[in-house]
Amino acid sequence: MSQNFKLRTVNVTRYILPLREGGSLPALADADDGFKYVLKFRGSGQREKALISEFLGGEIARSLSLKVPELVFANLDPAFGRSEGDEEIQDLLKGSQGLNLALHFLSGAINYDPLAMQIDPLLASKIVWLDLLITNVDRTFRNTNMLMWNRELWLIDHGAAFLFQHSWTNWEKNAKGPFPIIKNHVLLPQASLLEEANEVLKPKLNKELFEELVSALPDEWLLAGGDSEDVTEIRKVYSEFLSLRLTYADQFTKEAQDARTTLI
Structure with a gap:
């Protein structure tokens, strides 16, 4: 990037x-x-x-x-x-x-159907890992938020991620804490290579990348929530949340593995 x-x-x-x-x-x-x-x-x-x-x-x-x-x-x-x-x-x-x-708009795309469509276990594991990192609650059997387009799986709708921003003062606790909602993830049953996904994905992310992404967010969006009048402070919280969350990748990977054992 x-x-x-x-x-x-x-x-x-x-x-x-x-x-x-x-x-x-x-x-x-x-x-x-x-x-x-x-x-x-x-x-x-x-x-x-x-x-x-x-x-x-x-x-x-x-x-x-x-x-x-x-x-x-x-x-x-x-x-x-x-x-x-x-x-x-x-x-x-x-x-x-x-x-x-x-x-x-992906014209002609169809919703991912977990009952009819099997995907690669490493890909499933990577998507579960992503949703653990960003604390995304909305990739369930009820609402998969994935599309099949040109025979490939595409991710859409991450608007329900980053739960901490709705309880701003607890962002560090949210970054370090467990994410039990992962047990409802639509791909968890297929995610048999979580440790491998962790090893592949964790090195791809870093503080500099997070800061770069956060810097691209419009000031007006960041200020609209009323969490602070200092846009620099708000950007810092988002980037530090992600950086801290990444340091807990091994823990949240194990958390997903433990949740998966209850399903299989």
Whole structure:
């Protein structure tokens, strides 16, 4: 990853339709670069914190060579959506003016079906490891947040990761602590190579990478949560959480192995 990492920025030109599968009501939209995107709104659900999680989770996954659709900043003009007939959607658009986040739309992709689709055990183990690192609660049988596209598995929707940001003062405890929710992970039964995944993935990440990613987050997203008025302090917490969490990789890998033994 370059030392001047940043996302492309596109302008949303057309709201096509809501994707009501997600609780945050994402949408399919056109942008001025000619591509379609799944648009995640800053005015929905957990607001900007969900976008921060989406950004960090997705780009960390990409750094680990896992498949993630391209992420872009998506600018929503204040005039956008005034003609929208659905009041709920109109309110969402009004509350999402400015920079949002979008994922490149994978046309023709299908949802991963854990009952019908087997994947490589090392890949499964890598994805479980990623979700342990970022404390992602939302990759379950109920909602896998994975797509099959061109015969490859793609990861989407990391907006429910980084639980610590919803209880800001306990971030160190969250970085060091167990993550028992991993027992519900959809890929845990297939993740038979967790130790190997840990050995492969841990060296790919470091403090410098985390700082680089965090530095690319928009100030307005970071300040919106009201956790601090000092954007430098907020960035430091995110990067230090990830750096500290990484030092506990051996422990959380063993935690997942122990959880897996109860399933098999």
